[in-house]
Amino acid sequence: MSVFEFLLEPFDYVFMQRALVVTVIAAVVCAVLSCWLVLIGWSLMGDAVSHAVLPGVALAYILGAPFAVGAVLFGFLAVALIGAVRDTSRVKEDAAIGIVFTTLFALGLVLISVTPSQTDLTHIIFGNLLGLSHSDLVQVLVLGAVTFAILVIKRRDFTLYAFDPTHAHAIGLNPRMLGAFLLGLLALTSVVALQAVGVVLVVAMLIIPGATAYLLTDRFGRMLVLAPTISAACAVVGLYASYYLDAASGGMVVLTQGAAFALVYFFSPRHGLLVNRYKEVRRRNLAPA
Template identity: 40%
Template sequence: MIDILLLPFDYQFMINAMLICTAVGIICALLSSFLVLNNWSLIGDALSHAVVPGVAIAYWLSLPFIVGAFFSGIIAAFAMVFITKVSKLKEDVVIGFVFSSFFALGLLLISIFPIDISIQTIIMGTVYTINQNEYVQIAIVFFLSLAIMVFLFKNLVTVIFDSGYAHAIGVSELKVKLLFFTILSAVIVISLQAVGAILVIALLIIPGSCAYLLSDRIGMLAFIAMLTGGLSAFFGSYFSFFLNVSAGPVIVLIQGLIFVLCFIFAPKHGLLNKLIRRRKKIGTYHPKSYLGEKHTL
């Protein structure tokens, strides 16, 4: 039985896949905390699709697709910030415009200039076929993004919760957002290889949502999100070996299950706890106490 459970560790490609998925799960979960707190979830969705034209152009020019995807994501992020800044359009309208335009451009480029990689590979990921150079690139992006997020943590929290105070102490909201979206673009690029362009959205939303239900403190929230993202990514890639399927769907399903459990059983914000509190409140309600007493003038 033990030999069967340890079977995935006998293959180097599975060890690499589990390490990569775990790293991607951790860094996506850290970003997820801030995306959920600031209602930026749609931005993660938009950028995950906006990298598609960059992938197509990179393959067409015989460049590593990570380069094209990164620059495509950066352009999309800057476009969203710029259009939102100079126009009166709401943020969700701008995100929808950029998301659909970039994704349509990517599909058009793939149709006009066919590439060796299929659109399904872009959507589902290629974690089992990552070579040594790509493995090093992912490691560099992971550690660099993690270091920048630790450095940016306080300023980002200040911008999210009190932009007026951030401006008063000299923290540029625009610079902080652009740096955060740059990191987000880089992380989405490495996540493409693990889970693909579609499922990366879940990695950027679900861990932060789970942590949001479990904690009200930003530090603990980020820790819980990273723990959720890392463990679900590891076990998702591990179980995918026995199921003989792509790692991405299994990872997302595990995260979805964790979210359902948090949604129902979270100590403070869970559905079950809310029902119990409501029942107690109804139980302590005494109609006579609200009828008032006789008062004399």
């Protein structure tokens, strides 16, 4: 088999073409948002919201409403419940997050298990990348485009909020509103990503790209370029690997992202573990006795 045939063979199938489009869109949108999540320190919040949208998606399916509506409503509900538990009891924020998101996630599982359906709703949990319909593709395109556009247009405000909420307030911005806006976008992005990898693995796509880019550069502008570039490349490589290894597509995409993070973690020119160890040893050897 030639290299040309190797590259083109998977995309002789329509389902692989749809999978490629959806995976790349989800990877890019998640990666851009992940830059702010990593900087603000919202990794655990990303985990909570991405899991908490499950009952919203299930209810939206039952009522015949768009998935995005249920996801956003339950995303904000999760944040409100976390804040209420944290502020009205002795329970700390990390424990409140764990309580709320696991309870809502369990509610979603129950709703899916008791919902009569001609389709298998477990694809919401584990992803169904190779079984996407034309309507799924359209939904991902629309939600992905809207989310990406808002992130790009509001990037300066979000960045200022991430670095210095006090200064953002001083120049007339509303930090609470910006935080709520980001959480709403997080819920929308979760809907985009769950089409590709399912609710269980959404948090990986929301955190790994930003963390990887964070180890490669100290400039946020470069992070916003590196994160989606790396994430999209991993999506393509993971999709190829899943086709030729006959493995789960969503799992391979996330596994590829994890492998990319490991490479950067060890070999990043600025912050790589092995590179820094080598520089330290060399510095000691060159130091005068």
